[in-house]
Amino acid sequence: MFQLQKKGSSVQKEIIAGLTTFFTMSYIMVVNPIILSDAGVPFSLSFFATIIATVVGTLMMGLYANYPIAIAPAMGLNAYFAYSVVRAHQGLGYEEAFAAVFVAGLLFVLLSLTPLRTKLIEVIPSNLKSAITAGIGLFIAFIGLRMSGLITDHPSNLVALGNLHSPSSLLTLAGLAITLVCMALNLNGALFIGMLGTGIIAYFTGQLSFDNGVVSLPAIPDQLVIDNPVHAFQAVFDYGLYAVVFSFLLVTLFDTTGTVLGVARQAGLMKGDHLPRGGRALVADSVATLVGSLFGTSPTSAYIESSSGVAAGGRTGLTAVVVAILFVLSAFFSPLVSAVSGIAAITAPALIVVGSLMMSQVSSIKWDEIDEAFPAFIVILSMPLTSSIATGIALGFLIYPLMKIFRGKWKEVHWLVYLFAVLFFFQLVYMPH
Numbered sequence: 001m002f003q004l005q006k007k008g009s010s011v012q013k014e015i016i017a018g019l020t021t022f023f024t025m026s027y028i029m030v031v032n033p034i035i036l037s038d039a040g041v042p043f044s045l046s047f048f049a050t051i052i053a054t055v056v057g058t059l060m061m062g063l064y065a066n067y068p069i070a071i072a073p074a075m076g077l078n079a080y081f082a083y084s085v086v087r088a089h090q091g092l093g094y095e096e097a098f099a100a101v102f103v104a105g106l107l108f109v110l111l112s113l114t115p116l117r118t119k120l121i122e123v124i125p126s127n128l129k130s131a132i133t134a135g136i137g138l139f140i141a142f143i144g145l146r147m148s149g150l151i152t153d154h155p156s157n158l159v160a161l162g163n164l165h166s167p168s169s170l171l172t173l174a175g176l177a178i179t180l181v182c183m184a185l186n187l188n189g190a191l192f193i194g195m196l197g198t199g200i201i202a203y204f205t206g207q208l209s210f211d212n213g214v215v216s217l218p219a220i221p222d223q224l225v226i227d228n229p230v231h232a233f234q235a236v237f238d239y240g241l242y243a244v245v246f247s248f249l250l251v252t253l254f255d256t257t258g259t260v261l262g263v264a265r266q267a268g269l270m271k272g273d274h275l276p277r278g279g280r281a282l283v284a285d286s287v288a289t290l291v292g293s294l295f296g297t298s299p300t301s302a303y304i305e306s307s308s309g310v311a312a313g314g315r316t317g318l319t320a321v322v323v324a325i326l327f328v329l330s331a332f333f334s335p336l337v338s339a340v341s342g343i344a345a346i347t348a349p350a351l352i353v354v355g356s357l358m359m360s361q362v363s364s365i366k367w368d369e370i371d372e373a374f375p376a377f378i379v380i381l382s383m384p385l386t387s388s389i390a391t392g393i394a395l396g397f398l399i400y401p402l403m404k405i406f407r408g409k410w411k412e413v414h415w416l417v418y419l420f421a422v423l424f425f426f427q428l429v430y431m432p433h
Contacts, residue, residue, distance in 0.1 A: 001063075001066075002014075002316040002317050004315075004316055004318070007269075007315040007316050008315060009314070009315040009318075011318070013312075013313035013314065013315075014314055014315075014319045015318075015322055016312050016313060017068060017310065017313050017314025017315075017319040018309060018314065018318070018321070018322025019192050019326070020192045020308050020311075020312040020314075020350065021068075021070050021306050021308055021309030021312075021314065021323050022323045022327070023192070023195050023347060024191075024309075024351060025070060025072060025303050025323075026347075027347070028073060028075070028303075029047060029050055029327075029334070030342065032046060032075075032078050032297065035079055036078055036082055036296075036297065036298065038082045038087070039082035039083075039086035039094045039097065041296060044219035045221050045225075045295075045296045046296055046297055047218075047219070047334065048220060049221075049225075049292055049297035050292075050297050051218075051328070052291060052295050052297075053071075053072065053073060053288050053289070053291055053297050054071060054073070054288070054324070054327050056288050057071030057284050057285055057300050058071050058284075058288075058320045058323050058324040058327070059320070060280075060284035060287060061281060061284040061302075061320045062316075062319070062320030062323075062324065064280050064284060065277045065281045066316055067263075067269070067316075068263075068267065068309055068314035068315060068316060068317065068318075068319035069263050069264075069281065069302050069306040069320060070302070070305070070306050070309075070320055070323045071256075071285050071301065071303065072300060073297045073299070074255060074299055074300060074301035077298050077299045078297075078298040080247070080298075082298075085097045085100065089239065092239055094296075095225055095226075096235040096238075097244075098293050099231070099232035099235035099241070099293075100244045100248065101248060101292070101293035101298060101299055102226045102229070102290065102293040102294065104246075104248035104249045104252070104299065105289035106229075106290060107249055108249055108252060108253065108282075108290075111249075111253070111282075111286070112282040112286045120257060120420075123414040124261070124417075125375075125400060125413075126364075127366055127372045127373075127376050128375060128376060128379060128393075128396050128397075128400060130361040130364040130365050131361075131362075131365060131375070131376035131379040131396060132258045132379060132389075132393060133262035133266060133358050133361040134358060134380050135381075135382070135384070135389070135392050136259065136262040136304050137307075137354070137356070137357070137358025138355060138359065138380060139304065139355075139384045140305070140307065140355045141351060141352045141354075142355075144172075144347075144350070144351030144355065145348070145352060146159075147348050147351075148168055148169060148172035148348035148349075149166050149172070149344075149345075150164075150169050150173075150348075167205070167207055168207075168344065169345075171198060171201060171202055171205070171207060171343075171345035171346075172345040172348045174197075174198065174201055175194050175195070175197065175198030175201075175345060175346065175348070176348075176349040178193065178197040178198065178349075179195075179349045179353055180353065182194060183353070191311055191353065191354070195346055195350055199343075199346050202343050202346060207343060208339060208343050208346075209339065210336065210339050211339075212335040212339070214333060214335055214336045215332055215333055216332070216334055218331040218334070221295065221296070224294045224295060225293070225294060225295060225296040226293055227294075243430075246427070248299050250424070252286075252289060253282070254389075254390045254393045255301045255389050255390045256281070256285045256301050256302045257393075258389050258390070258392075259303065259304050259306070260275065260278065260281045260282075260302050261275065262304070262307070263310055266310050266311075266357065266358055267314070267315055268315075285302055307357075307358060308350045308354045311353070311357055362380070370407075371400075371404055371406075371407045374403060375396045375403060376396070378392075378395050378396055379396035380392075382395050391428075395428075397417060397424050398421050398424055398425060398428075401417055401418055401421050402421075
């Protein structure tokens with residue numbers, strides 16, 4: 001079913017990869033409910049919804065698309081939901097806002113069932129695909145550095161070197177050392193070994209504790225947040241949430257597309273510029289967004305942390321199935337997950353190392369051609385600086401066709417690239433993001 005031998009993998013590798021991906025993204029079970037709570041969403045409701053959306057999307061990605069990619073509520077879109085939608089609209093409650101997520105998810109499902117789904121992946125210029133992978137690499141490395149405290153905010157320079165004497169920084173450096181030594185020795189599961197070693201150090205140094213226990217029963221909601229599709233559409237009309245629906249749809253589409261391309265290229269699963277079963281990957285994400293809105297969470301996306309599982313050897317959908325199973329189990333181990341995911345230094349080394357691995361794609365960019373090089377450069381630069389994969393892709397889509405036009409090569413650009421350049425222009429200029 002998963003074609004392990006054909007992909008050059010094994011059950012052991014896939015399980016280790018699944019464990020690695022799970023631990024690098026498990027923070028979402030805590031962080032997502034915390035962000036959504038600022039929109040008035042009860043923690044227990046969004047915690048359960050986060051797990052449901054993640055399990056549904058990741059299982060579909062593994063069983064239907066056969067990719068080692070996990071899906072969960074997207075960071076950035078949850079903040080947009082809480083602060084730019086609910087709190088920015090007078091009299092709008094989170095139930096009505098989830099109606100916009102539902103409508104966007106439904107449109108995404110319908111779009112994913114059309115030929116446009118795979119055509120979109122194929123028409124993205126190869127240089128931009130390489131830049132997307134490299135940009136994601138820089139982005140997740142930057143996330144790891146900031147989470148750990150190795151990089152901190154600065155009033156004039158935006159960021160600066162953090163306090164290297166802090167417990168978090170020292171723990172991160174120790175974890176990074178363990179991981180790099182394991183990789184230098186070509187040990188299988190080096191990333192997971194690094195996280196395990198870091199967790200052990202954190203426990204014995206008093207940074208990791210299990211004060212709230214380990215096991216608890218999940219709080220299952222009494223009813224769905226969206227129980228009537230007609231009422232959902234009516235809420236969008238009544239509150240004029242058209243721009244919100246469009247933003248959710250466009251950002252989710254390109255966030256997922258960019259991440260899937262980046263991880264697939266890293267895993268060597270691309271066939272030239274073609275991504276086999278690419279449409280199925282988009283279907284998995286769109287269904288997860290739709291299901292998540294019913295239970296009470298913001299739109300989902302393919303997770304860039306999946307690249308850590310790929311770096312650990314994951315090549316098939318079995319990795320995603322392992323991740324989904326672990327999320328199901330974590331519903332009963334919320335105190336344990338909360339304790340581990342609350343220590344950023346445990347997962348930060350994996351993110352930093354994976355970022356360095358993904359940067360290898362810059363060698364495929366045509367740096368001697370300005371109309372290819374500069375759009376790629378903007379994509380790579382803007383992803384970590386704006387903390388948004390979709391924004392990086394948007395700027396690349398805007399600049400690439402413009403450069404081609406002024407170089408007299410406008411015929412080389414597919415008409416869909418021009419169309420999305422216009423859509424991204426309006427989304428960036430006239431809509432909140």
